[in-house]
Amino acid sequence: MTTPHGYSPPPADGFGARRPAATALYGPHLDGDAMPGLYEELRRTHGPVAPVTVAPGITAWLVLGHRELLRLTREEQDFSHDPRHWSLLREGRVPADSPILPFVGWRPALLxxxxxxxxxxxxxxxxxxxxxxxxxxxxxxxVAAERLIASFADRREADLVPHYARKLPMQVITGLLGLDDRTGQRLVHAIAGMVVANADSANASRRMNAILLALIDEKRSRPGDDVTSALLHHPARLTDEEVLHNLVVMFVAGNQTTVNWIATTLRILLCDPAFRSSLTGGHLSVDDALDLVLWRFPPTQNFPARYATRDLTFGGQSIKAGDMLVLGLAAANADPSVLPPGGSPVAGNRSHLAFGAGPHTCPAQDPARLITRTAVDTIRHRLPDLELAVEESELAWISSPWSKGLAALPVRFTDPQLPLAQRHPRPDRADRPTHAAPQTGEPR
Incomplete structure (x- = not known):
């Protein structure tokens, strides 16, 4: 394994050696701007694999090295994706109300x-x-993006996280699943309640399951041109339970990562004049801009998780069977060993790890890119004089060990360029999306 310049691995004291002190990967002090510095500090101190905590009392290894992360994702015989290998979970040391459980609790799903x-x-x-x-x-x-923009255009100001970036993917993804708008909203609320891990989480989980099981029952008897029907009638013959939990994975992972990708791209467009000028002047395509965002600020910074299937030395650390390892996607993208001189990726380079690697590479990256590209392009053209309404240093962030997304992106504008049909939308239709219906057919 390669190691960063100036780093010397700790002596090999055997697998009974004391684990080095762990750094918390969560907390309000770790906003999106603080994370790159933390990753580099961990790299200098520990090398390509660093001890962290991802929730109170929950220790793990954060894989920071690009080469190490590729090995982690490709070698299933040493690093399983099945959390039933996780020693803390097997030994009953993960509290039932731990905020990490919704993300790493086992489900019969591809993840x-x-x-x-x-x-x-x-x-x-x-x-x-x-x-x-x-x-x-x-x-x-x-069409959905233009309707959302029209819903706040008369105010000449908006918060682009709750009013745009958070609403748009939800509307599109629930439509792709085959849900109507009202039921899609209920699903979003149920999943949000499940993820926050409070006293109502169990009820929220039951509500989510009830909505999706009703959808599965409907689509099994009356299939349509939607993702749920395609899963139910695929030759792989997934059970209803497998369809349910794969839908949960697709919705939770696909929705939040797309929200972050849209919001982060808009933030950089608003805050980085050189980036905006390159895009406006045609020196960067929208896809080039999206890839530069994926290099610098991947929507999921750290992805849970792999579990060691045996004791081994990895990245200079003594890993024990059952240890959790977290994919440090943002840190691996910034690994000096893979960046060109100067430390900045070249436009058009898609060798980043924002979508993971190996057998579990994100299968939804193409529709996610299309949604994000269209969302960014639409708002650029419809609100050409868009500007940030606060100082960049005042932006609020969501604190999570997995994602450092924006909590808010307040903007103002003066001259919205809306299509004629959207200039005076009816109030009861302003937020109503037009869903794009998928067409099932032969695999690519």
């Missing part, structure tokens, strides 16, 4: 499976996503 079982479920998910009609999806995203 928590290895080998043949993973390949079977991934084939169904990949084929269902490949059946989405890209032209229809782009049109649906654009």
């Amino acid at each position: 928590f499976a290895d080998g043949q079982q993973h390949r079977r479920m991934r084939a169904a998910v990949s084929d269902a996503l490949a059946g989405i009609n890209g032209h229809e999806l782009r049109r649906g995203v654009r």
